[in-house]
Amino acid sequence: MSNHAWLLLGLYLVILLALVRPVGSYMADVMEGRGFAVRLGGRFESLLYRLSGIRQDEEMSWLKYALAILFFNVLGVIAVYALQRLQIWLPLNPQAMAAVTPDSSFNTGISFATNTNWQGYSGESTMSYLTQMLGLAVQNFFSAATGIVVVIALIRGFARHTAKTIGNAWVDLTRITLYVLLPISFVYAIFLVSQGAIQNFDAYKDVTTIEVTKYDNPKNGPDGQPLKDEKGNPVTEPAETQMQTLPMGPVASQEAIKMLGTNGGGFFNANSAHPYENPTPLSNFVQMLSIFLIPGALCLTFGKMVGDRRQGWAVLAAMTLMFAVMAFTAMHYEAQGNPVLSQFGIDPSAGNMEGKETRFGIADSGLFATITTLASCGAVNGMHDSFMPMGGFVPLWNMMLGEVVFGGVGSGLYGMLVFAVMAVFIAGLMIGRTPEYIGKKIEAYDMKMVSIAILVTPILVLALTAVAVMSADGIAGVANPGAHGFSEILYAFTSAANNNGSAFAGLSANTPFYNVMTAIGMWFGRFGVIVPVLALAGALAAKKRITASAGTMPTHGPLFVVLLIGTVVLVGALNYVPALALGPVIEHLTLFAH
């Protein structure tokens, strides 16, 4: 790893760790209805509740809380679906984008409501400005808010005792949106424009380029489909142009919440590699910080709300250690360059530049890839499909850890707390004592919910991948030959079921088969975890608080940090090792044949 890469990683960690504490503390205040922001916005907040018929002081059981969250997210799917299907008749569509197909609209609706932001479509040629801002960007806010309020409910489960309720879902959703996501996004969007991100409602702009570009234009048949010759290759005709069409739109405002809410769905197809989304190395650094900001800060929100800050720092320490190892691995292997290409006299010292932007280079791309896949963000500033085998292994592995190392906003911490309960349970078995975590006895019902939450995603990933590789429709989407083709399919379902949204994007996923299959993965990967987590929250809240005794295992020291890391790695690794062996591992070994 270069000096620049070490410096970048070090600087990133220092700034991140300096920011998480104040933000975490602020979020705890907001969620408990305290502090200056809540006082400032109190009137507006009350107005929203009055109009909606919400009683602010009503407390909900875990079941009612879960139903409210589910209903709110189903509304999101319907809204995004409807906007896409109707956009041609709606305003703010200067490019006259046609209605999106039903299967793609369905997939995108599920995708954005579940905080996955898997994108089968290409933004600049599919979505109207209205669909982007009122459909997709709104879901960026709501799905992020959903993740955060679920973890807040789980934290209340630990913090409360002998209680029947875990909070009010409407109030929680409103507060996190108004006092956390919206103000930070606003300032962040202005910063992005200062770097060159665009923010306007103009029609696309045609410019006259310096040179004339000659190219082969594919010919379409009378049915509008591309013509193919007898060998199946596309028929083309020579064409030339001196015009370049520059896409426009309200990008910066959407980009801000896309990163802050670990959503990751780009305004444009190239996502954060696109110069209009992520124009400079500084905007790139801030984008990386904003991915981990809320997931990291929530650890300290947790510590503050359960009344023992050390608990939050312990969880954050486990996350940070795993992150540093994965970041090193990705940056190291991408810096090696592609040995297959050095035969042509190419300087290997610049690393593997296929699919990467010059302004970011190896270090800033490798670090971004690690962060975006450990968090369930899924934005990309370089194409993961063109990473070296081990460089591409890192994003895949990161997602397989279950998006709990920082993870998505809220979803990362509730996933990690589920693993923490699993860790104390395993420790309890080893020493023959009843497991306890944060003053709560862990019993059979709790472990059932933990087991469901942990097992749902691996089952979805492996079953859906198996179905895809056994069906003609699944194989048809593969772009790269050999082991890498299998990796593309495995990556798609790992990304969907873990709600990440990044892709080995060579896979042609905008087909009815992949649109339906990934939608299944995304929906159940999200709510198949959220519902048992809320059930766990309800069960924990109802328990009596027990005071720590000499027999209680401390959960704030290095021993617990190691135990937690071990649990996450073992559960992640054992589930996926055979699948990984068929993909990136084989590909890496093939590299030695060259």
Next chain:
Amino acid sequence: MKDIIRPGITLFILLSIVTGIAYPLLTTAVVKPIFGDKAGGSILMDKEGKAVGSALIGQNFTDPKHFWGRPSATSPQPNNGTASGGSNLGPLNPALVDAVKGRVEALKAADPDNKLPIPADLVTASGSGLDPHISPAAALYQVQRVARARGLDPKAVEDLVAQHTEGRQLGLFGEPRVNVLTLNLALDGQAK
């Protein structure tokens, strides 16, 4: 269930208006007076005031008199502004090896005597397909060819490249780079 439906639908609509309409409109209104040029896409004009491109979006160059940019995998034409994206070719894909081989041959054909090692960014497709930059090494690799094609002193071309080279941002972030479009506009004497 009934006491979920009404609050849910109303709150959904109200918060959609706040985050989906008020927020993007307010952002647009605030950035317009302070960063209007950037918010509008950093459009470059020539001396006659005609739009010739964006400082942030790469263009296709194949003339030996111009510096060439990163290869672009967009279709049907390279640097297609409405179809951003990379090649997504895996590192061992024979199609990648063929594509890189073709680009190396094109570079060599345009400048047969050049013995410098070939910079990787000059023969590999960018992530966006619209990368406006090349590395300083990729620019220096092309100096002799451009100077010869224009009948200029290579030293003068090299100086121009140096003027258009940006270092790491704040000395810390990203990689040093050269903006190909603004460099070529300067060469053509078209820069405003």
